[in-house]
Amino acid sequence: MNEDKFSQQIILLQQHLVILHKYLLAIDSSPLQALILQQIVLATAAFEDFCFVLEDLLVAHEELSQSNERLAAMESDRQDMNQSRQFQVQYSKQRLQLLNEQLRATVEALAKSDRALENKNHDWLVVNEHLQSAIAQIKTTADSLEARNEDLQIKSEQLDTSNEELRLITEKLRLSSNQVNQANAFLKSIFTSLPGGIAVLNQQLNIQIWNPQAEDLWGLRSDEVQGQPFLNLKIGLPVEQLRQPIQSCLTGLEYHEETLDAINRRGRTIQCKVTCMPLFILKKDIQGVIVLMQELHSAMPIL
Known part of the structure; x- marks a missing residue:
């Protein structure tokens, strides 16, 4: 701001010197005036040179100020x-x-995950061992x-064979x-065809x-006597007297015949001819006794 005022004052002074120079030229010349005018002209020229130098200095000063401003801006x-770098x-x-901090948290999470994976791996190892x-x-x-x-297949084959x-x-x-059955039917027909009563006994006399x-x-x-002991029958025939003959047939005696007094189912006294014969199988083993009972004649009923 001061530099601008100084420049304005120099310009104003130059204008006054120019005006003064014009006034001097308009005055009648004399040696003293000529000398004064010459000194004024020289002074004016010198002042102009000084002004030029001063202008150069002002320009340099301005350039220096601009440089300082640029340096200040820089x-x-x-x-x-x-500040930006610091920020x-x-x-x-x-x-x-x-x-x-995030990395530390991540490392801790990874450590926890690693421990969890180790525990899981241990569990899997235990499960694998169990498997x-x-x-x-x-x-x-x-x-x-x-x-x-x-x-079982061999036994199945054996069972199939069995x-x-x-x-x-x-x-x-x-x-x-x-x-x-046919033989029994044949024997039954034979026993039915015989004239007397027949009782076939096994070895136990049943x-x-x-x-x-x-x-x-x-x-x-x-059906009342089937399987019953013959010697225990409660009939009109004295079966107890046949015990010895029947036992003899079982021991090998082939034939025994005896006549006993008896009472038939009608209550009449009769003479009963009893024949005991051993029952052979293929003429070798005695399997029982055949008892043939025939009524010989009738007697008076018992009162």
Whole structure:
């Protein structure tokens, strides 16, 4: 601001000198005036040179001021840059601190995850060991089952063979049963055709066959005496007297005949001819006794 005022005053002084120079030229010349005018002109020229130098100095001063302003601006920019850098550094430090904290938290989380994974891995190892043990047990069981299956297959084959044999035996038994039934029917027809009553006894003297003539003679049905001891019958025949003959037939005596007094189912006294014969199987083994009972004549009824 002071530099601008100084320049204005110099310009104003130059204008006054020009005006003064014009006035002097307009005055009549004299040697003194000429000398004064010459000195004024020289002074004016010198002042003009001084003004030029002063202008150069002012220009240089202005340039220096501009340079100072630029330097000040640069210093301000530098300070701003330093502040910006400091802010960036501080922000970077804060960001780095935050990242460090996040990294530390991440490391801790990873450590926890690693411990959890180790525990999980241990659990999986334990489960794997249990599975291996279970697989081994299953394999052992499978081998045992396979061996048992083979045994069962062999037994099944044996059972099939046994079943086939049983089927053949059953068929033979059926044929034999048919033959026995036929033989029993034939024997029954024979025993029915005989004139007297017949009792077939086994080795224990239990009644096996009791024909219709015996039913008619003594009044007991076949189903009543079937399987009963013959010597315990409560009939009109004195069966106790036949104990010895029957025992003799079982021991090998082939034939015994005896006539006993008896009472038939009608209460009439009769003479009963009793014949005891051993029951042979293929003429070798004695299987029982055949007792033939025949009525000989009638007597007066007992009162």
